[in-house]
Amino acid sequence: MARMRWSTSHTRPYTLRQRRRGRERIQALEQQVAELRAQLATQWVQAQPTPGTRLDTLLTLCSALLVTHDLPAILQLVVQQAKALFVGASGVLLFLSDTTGQMLELRATSAGTLPPMRVYPGQSTAGRAFLAPRAMLMAGPELALALDEQQPAQYAELSNLLTHWPPVSALLAPLRLESQRLGSLVIYGGSRAQPFVPRDLPFVQALADMVAIAIVDVEERNRTTQLASQLTQTQTNYAEIQARLDTAQAQLLQSAKLAAVGELAASVAHEINNPLYAARNSLYVVEQDLAADAPERAFIAVAQAELGRIARIITRMRDFYRPTRTELEPTCLNEVLRATIELVHTHLRHGHVTIQHELDAQLPQIVAHADQLRQVFLNLMLNACDAMPTGGVLTIRSTNEPGDASAASIVAIQISDTGSGIDPEHLPHIFEPFYTTKAQGTGLGLAISAHIINQHGGCIAVASTLGQGSTFTIHLPFTPPPTVVLSMYSTLS
Amino acid sequence: MHTSHILIVDNDPMAALVTQHGLQRMLNQTAAIEIAPSPDVAQDRCQHEQIDLLIIDPSSESSAETALLKEIHRTHPEIAVMVLTAYDTPRLRSQMRSLGVQYYLAKPVELHDLGESVRLVVSSRAHSSPNV
Known part of the structure; x- marks a missing residue:
C-alpha cells in the first residue's frame, strides 16, 4: 500500500492543485481497496478445493478402501479424508448402527480420540443423518437445536472433538446401501468465513456412499471368512465322522468275517472230531496190547502226540470264535520261541533260510496260553519262510520293555525276514480273515494270530519294505487285562 | 459180580x-457194552431190556438221538x-443240561478218561440210586 501523508496545517487554505492531488490520492486508495478485495476473493476461491480436486481425493480414497479390509482403519481413513475434503471442517464424526438398528455408536473421529458416545436414531445431528434419505446441510438455529438434544456429557465430549466450538454449520449424510441403514457421517464446520454450502452435499453423499460400500464389503468379507472357517470345520468334522464310519464298517466286516470263520471252523472241527476220536483211541487200544519194551511204542507215541496236536488245533479253531477254557499259566516266551524254532528248523534249512535269534535272557514270564502263542510264532515263521523262496535270514528277537508311571511293562517279540516284502496295498488287510496273496493260502493264519494276540491283551503290527523284507512285532503285557482273562476262562455254563 | 449193561x-x-x-x-467183565445201530433200536432195547447206561452222541437238537434222549428221560x-x-x-x-443229562464229554476225549468216567457212573449206580 502506498504511503499517504495528510496535511494538518490550517494556516493556509488548500489550493486547487492540492485538492486535485487529494482526489487523485483518494481514487488511488479506492483502487487499491478494490484490488485487495479482488485478491482476497481470489485467495478464498483458491483455498476452496475445486470439484476436480475433490474427485481426485474421492478416487484416492476409493482406491485405499479397495485394499483396506480392516473396519477401524477404514473408518479412521474416511474421517481424516473428510476433514481434508471440506475446508473449514472443525471435526468429523462417524457413527455406526448396532445390530438391532436401535442405537448409533461413535466409531471414528477426526480428532483421533473415541469417547463413548451413543445416540438414538433421529436424535441430534448423527441420529438425524441416520434417518435422512440423503445428505443434508444444517446451520444456524436448526443446528443449535439438534446439538442441544445431546446428553450433557456427550455435548461436552463433542466440544472436545471439534477444533472450533460451537460449529456454525454441519454436513450430515446417512451411511446406506440400498435399504440397509448402516450409520451416519457428520462433518462440523467451525469458521464463519468458510461456511459449508449446498454444493458440498454431492461430495459428502458420495463419500458416505463409498463408506457404506466399504463397510458392507468388510462385513461380507468377515462373513465369508467365518463361513469358510465353518465350512472347514464342517469338512473336518465330516472327515472325522467318515473315518469313524469307515472304521466301524471295517470292524463290522471284520466281525462278519470272524463269525463266518467261526462257523466254518466249528463245522470243520465237528466233522473231524469223530475220525480223530476213533484214530486216537484206536492207537490207545493197540498200545494196551504191546509189550512194555515193544519198539512200536515209540511210533505209537509219535502218532498219539501228533493226533493230540490235531486235537488242539481243532480246539483252537473253535476257539477262534469261542473263548477257550484252557487255563492260562506263567509262560516263558523264550522257551516257546526256541521250541517253535526247533519245530521249523528243518523246514527252514531246506529253504536255505538262516535263523538268527536274539532272545533277551532277562525276559520275564508272562501269563499266557503257550500253545496258542506257539501257533502264532509258527505261523509267522512259516510265512517268513514263504517270503524267502530263494533263501534269506530269519531273525527272531525278544526284548523286555519296562514300563513307567504311564505305561505297564510289556514284552516284545520281533520276527523279521529278508524276503520279498509286502505290497503297500496289501498291508492294511493282511490281518483280515480270508485275505491272502498266496495261491494256496486260506487267509486265516494272520487273522487267527492277531485274534490270539488280542485275546492276550496284546497287539501285533507289521512293517515291510518291498524287496527288503518284513518285520512282525508282537507286544504282550505281563498279565492280560482282567476282561481278557475272564473271556479266555469263560465256560459254557 | 454185577454186570452193567451199557x-x-x-x-x-x-x-x-x-x-x-x-x-x-x-471195564472187562464188569460191563456188557453193545452198540445200537439206530436210535429206534436203542429205544426198543431200553424198553425191553435192562440198560444201566446209555452213551449217545446227539449231533444236534433236532436229531433222532436227541429225540431218543427225551423219550428215555420221560419213560425210563x-x-x-x-x-x-x-x-x-x-x-x-x-440243551442237554435242560434234558437232565449229567454226564457230558466232548470228542476227541481220550479213551482212558472216558473209561474212568464210565467206571464212576456205573459204580455209583451199582451202589446207589441213579445219580442223574
Whole structure:
C-alpha cells in the first residue's frame, strides 16, 4: 500500500492543485481497496478445493478402501479424508448402527480420540443423518437445536472433538446401501468465513456412499471368512465322522468275517472230531496190547502226540470264535520261541533260510496260553519262510520293555525276514480273515494270530519294505487285562 | 459180580466201535457194552431190556438221538445217560443240561478218561440210586 501523508496545517487554505492531488490520492486508495478485495476473493476461491480436486481425493480414497479390509482403519481413513475434503471442517464424526438398528455408536473421529458416545436414531445431528434419505446441510438455529438434544456429557465430549466450538454449520449424510441403514457421517464446520454450502452435499453423499460400500464389503468379507472357517470345520468334522464310519464298517466286516470263520471252523472241527476220536483211541487200544519194551511204542507215541496236536488245533479253531477254557499259566516266551524254532528248523534249512535269534535272557514270564502263542510264532515263521523262496535270514528277537508311571511293562517279540516284502496295498488287510496273496493260502493264519494276540491283551503290527523284507512285532503285557482273562476262562455254563 | 449193561448210540460207526471196544477192554467183565445201530433200536432195547447206561452222541437238537434222549428221560429216568459228542457247542450243552443229562464229554476225549468216567457212573449206580 502506498504511503499517504495528510496535511494538518490550517494556516493556509488548500489550493486547487492540492485538492486535485487529494482526489487523485483518494481514487488511488479506492483502487487499491478494490484490488485487495479482488485478491482476497481470489485467495478464498483458491483455498476452496475445486470439484476436480475433490474427485481426485474421492478416487484416492476409493482406491485405499479397495485394499483396506480392516473396519477401524477404514473408518479412521474416511474421517481424516473428510476433514481434508471440506475446508473449514472443525471435526468429523462417524457413527455406526448396532445390530438391532436401535442405537448409533461413535466409531471414528477426526480428532483421533473415541469417547463413548451413543445416540438414538433421529436424535441430534448423527441420529438425524441416520434417518435422512440423503445428505443434508444444517446451520444456524436448526443446528443449535439438534446439538442441544445431546446428553450433557456427550455435548461436552463433542466440544472436545471439534477444533472450533460451537460449529456454525454441519454436513450430515446417512451411511446406506440400498435399504440397509448402516450409520451416519457428520462433518462440523467451525469458521464463519468458510461456511459449508449446498454444493458440498454431492461430495459428502458420495463419500458416505463409498463408506457404506466399504463397510458392507468388510462385513461380507468377515462373513465369508467365518463361513469358510465353518465350512472347514464342517469338512473336518465330516472327515472325522467318515473315518469313524469307515472304521466301524471295517470292524463290522471284520466281525462278519470272524463269525463266518467261526462257523466254518466249528463245522470243520465237528466233522473231524469223530475220525480223530476213533484214530486216537484206536492207537490207545493197540498200545494196551504191546509189550512194555515193544519198539512200536515209540511210533505209537509219535502218532498219539501228533493226533493230540490235531486235537488242539481243532480246539483252537473253535476257539477262534469261542473263548477257550484252557487255563492260562506263567509262560516263558523264550522257551516257546526256541521250541517253535526247533519245530521249523528243518523246514527252514531246506529253504536255505538262516535263523538268527536274539532272545533277551532277562525276559520275564508272562501269563499266557503257550500253545496258542506257539501257533502264532509258527505261523509267522512259516510265512517268513514263504517270503524267502530263494533263501534269506530269519531273525527272531525278544526284548523286555519296562514300563513307567504311564505305561505297564510289556514284552516284545520281533520276527523279521529278508524276503520279498509286502505290497503297500496289501498291508492294511493282511490281518483280515480270508485275505491272502498266496495261491494256496486260506487267509486265516494272520487273522487267527492277531485274534490270539488280542485275546492276550496284546497287539501285533507289521512293517515291510518291498524287496527288503518284513518285520512282525508282537507286544504282550505281563498279565492280560482282567476282561481278557475272564473271556479266555469263560465256560459254557 | 454185577454186570452193567451199557448201550452206545452213535451215527459214526467207527467211533461207536472204538468206544465199545475200548470200554470193554477197560471195564472187562464188569460191563456188557453193545452198540445200537439206530436210535429206534436203542429205544426198543431200553424198553425191553435192562440198560444201566446209555452213551449217545446227539449231533444236534433236532436229531433222532436227541429225540431218543427225551423219550428215555420221560419213560425210563432210571437209565443213566452220558453224552459223548463230536458236536460240542454251548447251545448243545445247555440243551442237554435242560434234558437232565449229567454226564457230558466232548470228542476227541481220550479213551482212558472216558473209561474212568464210565467206571464212576456205573459204580455209583451199582451202589446207589441213579445219580442223574
